Amino acid sequence: MFKINKFAIALGLCGAMASGAAAADMKVGALFPFSGALALLGQESxxxxxxxxxxxxxxxxxxxEKIQIIxxxxxxxxxxxxxxKRLISSNVVGVFGSYAS
Known part of the structure; x- marks a missing residue:
């Protein structure tokens, strides 16, 4: 598996905020396999x-700003x-995932 570095997440989101993407809640996308054969790995990610x-x-x-996961x-x-594309239209500032698609 892999380890998510909190500093890397915070640093990336700060850059997104500096570019004018800040709102009441900062939205990030979680693009993982939540169904199908890799669903367990997607849930763990x-x-x-x-x-x-x-x-x-x-x-x-x-x-x-609080972070909200979509x-x-x-x-x-x-x-x-x-x-x-759906996440982008939801105005996320970044997308995490996916290693399988």
Missing amino acids: YRGLELAVNEINAAGGING KADAVDPTQAVSET
Whole structure:
């Protein structure tokens, strides 16, 4: 598996905020396989991201902004593209995932 570095998440989101993407809640996408053969790995990856986001939010967020995770299921490349477009239209500042699509 892999380890999510909280500093890397915070640094990336700070850059997104500096570019004018800040809002009441800072939205990030979680693009992992939540269904299909890799669903277990997708859930575990999501839990790692969720843990990091919860810790950042508990410490006051980033520049006072709380992070909100928007889930997207990426079972295959076609679905991953579609879900990424949906996340972008939801005004996420970044997308985490997916290693399988």
